Amino acid sequence: MKIRKFFKIFKKEMEKGYKEEKERQDQNKAAFIAENEKSISDFLARHKFLTVLIVLIPIILIIGIINSFLPIDVYDDINGMSPVSNIEYYSEKYKVGNHTVAIYACLDADGSENDTEQFVINVAEIKGPLKNKYYLYANDYIADEEILNPDYSYIVDYPSYEVKSGPKYYGSVYAGIAPPDCESITIGGVKAEMEKMTFDFKGKTVDFYLYYCIIEQDEYPEHISVICQKTDGESLSVSSDFESDSDIASKGNSKVTVIG
Numbered sequence: 001m002k003i004r005k006f007f008k009i010f011k012k013e014m015e016k017g018y019k020e021e022k023e024r025q026d027q028n029k030a031a032f033i034a035e036n037e038k039s040i041s042d043f044l045a046r047h048k049f050l051t052v053l054i055v056l057i058p059i060i061l062i063i064g065i066i067n068s069f070l071p072i073d074v075y076d077d078i079n080g081m082s083p084v085s086n087i088e089y090y091s092e093k094y095k096v097g098n099h100t101v102a103i104y105a106c107l108d109a110d111g112s113e114n115d116t117e118q119f120v121i122n123v124a125e126i127k128g129p130l131k132n133k134y135y136l137y138a139n140d141y142i143a144d145e146e147i148l149n150p151d152y153s154y155i156v157d158y159p160s161y162e163v164k165s166g167p168k169y170y171g172s173v174y175a176g177i178a179p180p181d182c183e184s185i186t187i188g189g190v191k192a193e194m195e196k197m198t199f200d201f202k203g204k205t206v207d208f209y210l211y212y213c214i215i216e217q218d219e220y221p222e223h224i225s226v227i228c229q230k231t232d233g234e235s236l237s238v239s240s241d242f243e244s245d246s247d248i249a250s251k252g253n254s255k256v257t258v259i260g
Contacts, residue, residue: 081136082109084117087199093126094214096163097170100126103212104136105175107199117201119147121210123161123173137161142177147201150179150208152256155238157187157226169219175212184229187213188221227259235260 081088081104088106104122123138138161146154159172174187178194185192192213199206215221226238237257 081106081120081122083107084109085199087197089195089197089210091193091212096173096214096216097168099163099165099170101161101163101173101214102126102134103173103175103210104134105195105197105210107201108141118142118144119177119197119201121160121175121177121212123175125163138173140175144202146177147206147208148204150177150206152179152182152228152236152238153254155185155211155226155228156254157224157238157240159221162220169217171214171216172221173212173214175210178209178211178228180207180209181231182209182211182228183231185211185213186225186227186229188215188224190215234258 083106085107089104091103093100093102102124104124106120107117108120109117119142121140121142122136124134124136127133127135140160155176155178156174158174160175161173163170163173174192177197178185180196182194185194190213192211195210197206197208197210228236228238230236235258237259239255239257240253
């Protein structure tokens with residue numbers, strides 16, 4: 001009986017000691033938390049700029065993530081166009097290496113220094129996680145003379161835009177305008193896309209083809225074959241190489257040679 005009573009008293013004392021120790025630990029924990037909260041609060045109060053940053057940085061990151069998934073139209077780009085009377089053309093998207101490119105052309109109301117209408121051909125790279133952001137990197141404003149009197153000598157054999165990342169070359173984009181009697185254009189053996197454009201321009205009706213050709217290449221093309229087929233069956237070779245003065249067109253910057 002005495003032994004049982006002894007263990008009963010011993011157990012009671014142990015429980016009492018455990019309870020007191022737990023209370024002391026809880027009090028110390030609460031005091032520690034309160035002290036640190038006060039320290040943090042005092043620190044933030046003294047460093048208001050840091051407090052603002054702590055609040056703003058997550059918000060900025062969230063906005064940036066959301067914005068990366070939102071589409072950017074060509075008109076939202078820093079070089080966005082202002083098309084006149086809906087005279088514009090969007091090409092489909094083309095994959096070139098790990099890049100995506102497209103052609104956007106229009107009669108631009110703000111195209112020239114004199115704030116007059118001017119036809120412009122743009123090469124856009126399409127980026128973003130969803131590939132829906134247009135960034136216009138090449139803006140080729142076509143001279144009035146070329147629009148009013150399109151000629152084969154205005155076609156060039158060098159790229160309008162180089163698709164590359166640092167030293168890595170992925171391909172070239174060729175684009176321009178061709179006369180209305182042009183049936184087809186082949187650049188480096190690749191047939192160009194052609195879109196008929198007819199609209200009123202400075203009191204006259206202009207008529208020409210918008211052409212473009214996207215070619216995958218591993219280096220910049222120093223020389224490339226450009227062949228134009230006319231509706232009358234005549235074949236022309238277009239080159240910016242002026243080693244020979246035979247059959248050189250006088251209007252533009254290219255030599256046009258009849259080859260068939």
